[in-house]
Amino acid sequence: xxxxxxxxxxxxxxxxxxxxxxxxxxxxxxxxxxxxxxxxxxxxxxxxxxxxxxxxxxxxxxxxxxxxxxxxxxxxxxxxxxxxxxxxxxxxxxxxxxxxxxxxxxxxxxxxxxxxxx
Amino acid sequence: xxxxxxxxxxxxxxxxxxxxxxxxxxxxxxxxxxxxxxxxxxxxxxxxxxxxxxxxxxxxxxxxxxxxxxxxxxxxxxxxxxxxxxxxxxxxxxxxxxxxxxxxxxxxxxx
Numbered sequence: 001x002x003x004x005x006x007x008x009x010x011x012x013x014x015x016x017x018x019x020x021x022x023x024x025x026x027x028x029x030x031x032x033x034x035x036x037x038x039x040x041x042x043x044x045x046x047x048x049x050x051x052x053x054x055x056x057x058x059x060x061x062x063x064x065x066x067x068x069x070x071x072x073x074x075x076x077x078x079x080x081x082x083x084x085x086x087x088x089x090x091x092x093x094x095x096x097x098x099x100x101x102x103x104x105x106x107x108x109x110x111x112x113x114x115x116x117x118x
Numbered sequence: 119x120x121x122x123x124x125x126x127x128x129x130x131x132x133x134x135x136x137x138x139x140x141x142x143x144x145x146x147x148x149x150x151x152x153x154x155x156x157x158x159x160x161x162x163x164x165x166x167x168x169x170x171x172x173x174x175x176x177x178x179x180x181x182x183x184x185x186x187x188x189x190x191x192x193x194x195x196x197x198x199x200x201x202x203x204x205x206x207x208x209x210x211x212x213x214x215x216x217x218x219x220x221x222x223x224x225x226x227x228x229x
Contacts, residue, residue: 006161033216042122043162043206043219056215090161102167104150104210106217109161 003027006091006110013081013117021076021113023091030096032074033106036060037088046089049074050096081117089113121145124207124220133229137194141207141220144188148209151183152217153192156204165205166192197227 004025013019023032030051035043045058047066055066063085065077074093078085092106124141131137139153150169154162166181168174168190174181180193190209194201204224208217 040221042120042221043208045216048216050215058216092161102164104169104212105152105164105167106162106208107164109154109163112159112161114159 004091004093004108004110006089006113008113009111010114011116013115015082015117017081019078019081019115021078021089021091021115023074023076023110024072025074025093025108026072027093027095027108028071029093029108030071031094031103032068033092034058034064034066034074034076035090035092035106037090037112043090046076081115083117085117086115089115119144122207122209122218122220125223126221127223128226129223130226130228131197133197133199133227135197135227137197137201137225137227139192139194139205139207139223139225141190141209142188143190143209143218145209145211145218146185146188147211147214148218149212150210150217151181151190152208153179153181154206154208155201156206156222158203162206194225197225199227199229202226 033048034046049068091110094107153166156162171185178195182191204222207220210217
């Protein structure tokens with residue numbers, strides 16, 4: 001079982017609200033990712049981080065922000081939720097190096113947060 | 119056109135069948151190739167990870183990469199009902215910051 005946790009698992013929220021999706025991992029991984037996944041569709045990268053104080057934008061980053069103040073914590077914030085944000089949000093992590101090769105993958109995913117904006 | 123195209127499915131097979139899941143890609147820079155399994159309402163789980171061309175076997179699972187044809191496959195032998203899930207292929211280039219994923223193939227193994 002991967003030690004990467006996302007909260008909440010399910011969230012229903014009204015349009016215009018500010019929300020933060022939490023992601024924590026206890027494996028000491030440097031790399032962390034946020035992906036958005038709609039049913040039957042590919043995963044789209046929102047943001048990623050190589051370590052503390054490092055964040056990079058992905059393909060769908062324009063309406064959200066992330067921070068990486070601690071290695072284990074990588075929260076995603078939507079400043080103003082819209083119905084188009086309704087989706088599943090997945091957090092993932094991988095080590096920077098380690099010999100297993102996992103540094104070149106999204107090695108571990110959390111259970112996901114299913115967000116519904118009404 | 120997408121960089122990664124995955125056989126859409128859905129795929130339904132009887133228990134014990136050999137399953138072949140496939141992806142093609144267009145970016146010749148891809149060097150790392152992954153297969154993930156995703157159960158309903160769960161996050162993806164890394165199943166197989168391969169660098170460059172060749173085969174890799176892990177129990178009932180075999181990952182195959184043919185870089186000359188830009189084609190990867192995942193074979194599942196003696197399929198079980200517990201293999202019923204969506205399978206995602208993914209790949210990335212050297213020093214790439216992120217992977218490119220296929221849309222997934224949903225597999226159902228019937229007892």
